[in-house]
Amino acid sequence: MQRKEFLKLTALGLASLPFYSFTKNNEDELHDVVIVGAGLSGLTAARRLTKANKKILVLEAQDRVGGRTWSQPIGENDFMDVGGQWIGKGHDSMYRLVAEAGLKTFPTYTNGKSILRKNSENKIYSGDTPPLGLFALLATQKAMNRLDNASSALSLESPWQAPNAIPLDNISIGSWIDETITNKNARTLIKRMAEGELCQSVENVSALQAFAAANATGSFKQAEKVEDGALRDRILGGAQGVSHFLHRQLKDVVKLNCPVSFVKQLEHYLLIGNESFSVRAKKVIITAPLPVVKRIHFTPALPKEKQILIDSMEMGTVIKCHAVYAKPFWRAQGLNGSGTCLDEVVELTVDNSVPSSEKGIITSLIHVDRAKNLLKLSDQERKQVLLNAYADLFGEQALHPLLYHDYSFTNNPWIGGAYSGFFKKGIFSRYGEHIAKPYGNIHWAGTETSSLFKGFMEGAVLSGERVAMELLAS
Numbered sequence: 048m049q050r051k052e053f054l055k056l057t058a059l060g061l062a063s064l065p066f067y068s069f070t071k072n073n074e075d076e077l078h079d080v081v082i083v084g085a086g087l088s089g090l091t092a093a094r095r096l097t098k099a100n101k102k103i104l105v106l107e108a109q110d111r112v113g114g115r116t117w118s119q120p121i122g123e124n125d126f127m128d129v130g131g132q133w134i135g136k137g138h139d140s141m142y143r144l145v146a147e148a149g150l151k152t153f154p155t156y157t158n159g160k161s162i163l164r165k166n167s168e169n170k171i172y173s174g175d176t177p178p179l180g181l182f183a184l185l186a187t188q189k190a191m192n193r194l195d196n197a198s199s200a201l202s203l204e205s206p207w208q209a210p211n212a213i214p215l216d217n218i219s220i221g222s223w224i225d226e227t228i229t230n231k232n233a234r235t236l237i238k239r240m241a242e243g244e245l246c247q248s249v250e251n252v253s254a255l256q257a258f259a260a261a262n263a264t265g266s267f268k269q270a271e272k273v274e275d276g277a278l279r280d281r282i283l284g285g286a287q288g289v290s291h292f293l294h295r296q297l298k299d300v301v302k303l304n305c306p307v308s309f310v311k312q313l314e315h316y317l318l319i320g321n322e323s324f325s326v327r328a329k330k331v332i333i334t335a336p337l338p339v340v341k342r343i344h345f346t347p348a349l350p351k352e353k354q355i356l357i358d359s360m361e362m363g364t365v366i367k368c369h370a371v372y373a374k375p376f377w378r379a380q381g382l383n384g385s386g387t388c389l390d391e392v393v394e395l396t397v398d399n400s401v402p403s404s405e406k407g408i409i410t411s412l413i414h415v416d417r418a419k420n421l422l423k424l425s426d427q428e429r430k431q432v433l434l435n436a437y438a439d440l441f442g443e444q445a446l447h448p449l450l451y452h453d454y455s456f457t458n459n460p461w462i463g464g465a466y467s468g469f470f471k472k473g474i475f476s477r478y479g480e481h482i483a484k485p486y487g488n489i490h491w492a493g494t495e496t497s498s499l500f501k502g503f504m505e506g507a508v509l510s511g512e513r514v515a516m517e518l519l520a521s
Contacts, residue, residue: 075327076102076326076327077102077316077327077328077329078102078103078104078326078327078328078329079096079101079102079103079328079329079330080092080096080101080102080103080104080328080329080330080331080332080518081103081104081105081106081317081319081326081328081330081331081332082103082104082105082106082331082332082334083106083307083319083331083332083333083334083335083343084105084106084107084108084114084333084334084335084493085105085106085107085109085112085113085114085290085294085301085303086112086113086114086115086116086290086334086493086507087113087114087116087289087290087293087494087504087507087508087511088114088334088492088493088494088507088508088510088511088514089105089107089114089332089334089492089511090105090112090290090293090294090297090301090511091293091507091508091510091511091512091515092332092334092492092511092512092514092515093105093293093297093300093301093511094293094296094297095511095512095515095516095519096515096518096519097296097297097300099515099519101518103297103300104300104302104326104328105297105300105301105302106302106305106306106307106319106326107301107302107303107304107305108304108305108306108307108335108461109303109304109459109461110303110304111303112287112290112291112293112294112301112303113130113287113290113291114130114290114334114462114507115130115131115456115462115465115466115494115507116128116130116131116132116285116286116287116289116290116504117129117130117287117454118130118284118285118286118287118288119285120285121371121450122404122406124401124403124404125371125401125404125406125408126284126285126401127285127369127371127399127408127410127452128281128285128286128287128399129367129452129454130286130287130367130456130465131286131465131466131503131504132281132282132285132286132399133155133277133278133279133280133281133503134152134279134280134281134282134286134503134504134505135272135273135275135276135277135278135279135280136265136269136272136275136276136277136279137265137269137277137499137500137505138277138500138503138504138505139505140505140508140509140512141289141504141505141508144289144292144293144508145282145289147292148288148289148292149292150282150283150284150288150289150292151282151283152280152281152282152283153280153281153283153401153402154274154279154280154281155273155278155279155280155281155397155398156383156384156397156398156399156400157273157274157383157385158378158383159377159378159381159382159383159384160172160173160381160382160383161173161177161382161383161385161386161387162382162385162386162387162440163177163178163179163386163387163389164386164387164388164389164391164439164440165232165388165389165390166390167439169439169440171382175272177236177387179232179233179236180232182230183230183231183232183233183236184233186228186229186230186233186234187228187230187233187236187237190224190227190228190233190234190237191237191267191268193227194227194237194258194261194267195261195266195267195268197254197258198258198259198261198262198266198267199262199266201255201258201259201262203262203263203498203499204498205479205480206255206258206259206262206475206479207255207475207476207477207479207480209255212255212476213473213476215253215254215255215258215476216253216254216255216256216472216473216474216475216476216477217253217472217473217476218253218254218472219249219250219251219252219253219254219472220241220245220249220252220253220254220256220257220258221238221241221248221249221250222250222254223254223257224237224238224241224249232389235389235390236387236389239387239389239394240267240271241257241267242394242414242415243394243395243412243414244260244261244264244267244270244271244502245257245260245363245469246362246363246364246365246414246415246464246465246466246467247361247363247364247414247415247469248415248416251361251469251471251472252469252472253469253470253472253473253475255475255476256469256470256475259475260467260469260501260502263497263498263499263500263501263506264277264500264501264503265277277500277503281399283401283402283403286504289504305321305324306321306342306461307319307320307321307343308320308321308322308342308343308344309321309343309344309345309346310331310333310343310344310345310346310489311345311346312345312346312347312487312488312489316328316329317329317330317331317488317489319331328488329488330488330489330490330518331488331489331490332490332491332492332514332518333489333490333491333492333493334491334492334493334510334511335461335493336360336362336462336463336464336467336468336493336495337356337357337360337468337495338357338360338361338362338463338464338468339460339461339462339463340357341357341358345489349486349489350481350486352478352481353481353484353486355474355478356470356474356478356481356482359470359471359474360468360469360470360495361464361468361469361470361471362456362457362462362463362464362465362467362468363414363415363464363465363466363467363468363469364414364415364418364419364422364455364457364464365412365413365414365418365455365456365457365464365465365466366412366413366418366421366422366429366453366454366455367410367411367412367453367454367455368410368411368412368413368433368451368452368453369399369408369409369410369450369451369452369453370408370409370410370433370434370437370445370448370450370451371406371407371408371448371449371450371451371452372406372407372408372409372444372445372447372448372449373405373406373407373449374405374406374407375398375400375406375407375408376407376441376442376444377398377407377409377441377442378398378407380441380442382441383398384396384397384398384399384400384407384409384441385397385398386440386441388436388440391436391439392413392417392420392421392432392433392436393411393413393433393436393437393440394411394412394413394414394417395411395412396409396410396411396437396440397409397410397411406449409437409441409445411433411436411437418455418457422455422457422458429453430451430453433451433453434446434448434451466502466503467494467495467501467502468495482495482496483496483510483513483514485517485521490514490517490518491514492510492511492513492514493507493510494506494507494510496510496513496514497509497510497513
């Protein structure tokens with residue numbers, strides 16, 4: 048299957064979904080809660096509130112559920128996760144949902160040797176320690192320990208209250224790395240790792256936010272680990288299967304193709320909708336990323352503190368690239384598909400093959416400025432850049448996939464980027480307490496509002512559970 052066939056099938060599938068039309072009766076109904084967004088946070092909150100016998104309506108702007116999870120079948124036994132895909136240590140809510148949905152997980156493939164590419168040269172190694180040289184490895188380990196120590200010193204619930212929060216929020220994590228690491232190779236590796244987690248330039252994210260994000264994941268090391276780490280497992284059939292499971296349980300309370308452009312707080316209820324429809328509710332939950340919330344007009348206006356947060360958050364930039372081959376040919380070379388490149392456009396690769404299939408899949412994640420530059424290219428130009436990079440790692444066979452596909456949520460107007468969003472320097476320490484704070488009858492969820500596993504599927508689920516309990520207690 049070629050890319051154009053994949054896109055054609057995807058478009059046909061999306062086009063076949065129904066467009067929901069509201070009737071006068073729909074608009075006159077008073078709902079207990081209207082939820083804006085049918086990603087994992089919105090669907091989780093909807094299920095919890097429905098079980099509590101609340102009258103719920105979920106409005107989703109897109110023609111699918113799942114938010115930043117999006118899985119596509121490619122053939123009989125294969126699939127690709129266009130969006131989020133990993134669950135791992137500490138992701139207890141996601142593992143419970145996977146089991147409840149009757150889905151299965153499988154481990155990220157790690158059998159074999161990895162590649163470190165630097166200065167156009169491949170170095171093959173075993174285990175988790177790349178061959179950077181003794182001094183660089185010692186410097187890297189020391190820096191990671193210092194980063195994790197600084198992270199663990201913060202409160203999970205209120206990192207902005209740390210005694211040194213303001214100075215940490217006014218310097219970039221890039222500046223902190225420059226001041227902390229003297230070894231050039233170690234500094235380059237740590238910055239690439241940090242940008243891979245933050246999906247933003249290390250010069251644009253404050254040290255406070257970077258430390259808080261690492262602490263929310265367990266540690267900086269934890270976020271990067273496969274075995275016994277955050278990248279341990281994948282979900283057979285695709286991570287979006289969890290959202291499909293929740294959607295089936297909620298039946299007809301989820302309405303697709305329903306973007307929200309206004310929320311009006313009236314005397315006795317809220318009015319939520321756009322120029323084509325409006326619905327009434329006692330409460331509303333907003334789960335969209337804050338940059339997307341800019342599209343919604345609130346009456347009365349939100350408090351200054353919340354509006355500053357909305358205006359100052361920037362979503363991360365990442366491209367996820369998949370190349371599907373007739374077989375995982377790199378395994379015959381004793382390789383596990385894992386590649387780390389210190390000075391090239393492809394930062395890392397993983398073997399994303401499905402255990403029940405004979406095909407092989409190499410997936411790479413490209414972040415920040417490298418991703419922004421690639422998005423300026425045509426589809427064909429971008430494909431050639433990526434396949435050339437794969438060939439540098441795995442040989443000429445990598446130039447000839449059965450299918451190549453890449454996608455960036457940056458181009459999705461209802462999401463705006465991935466994995467998560469971060470605020471401009473100096474904002475988090477001043478206004479962080481308002482991230483999840485309700486205003487009147489408006490409540491907030493989404494992975495950005497979670498104190499644990501922000502940017503992961505687990506964070507989205509936890510935020511949905513938290514906001515549902517918040518409403519039930521109010």
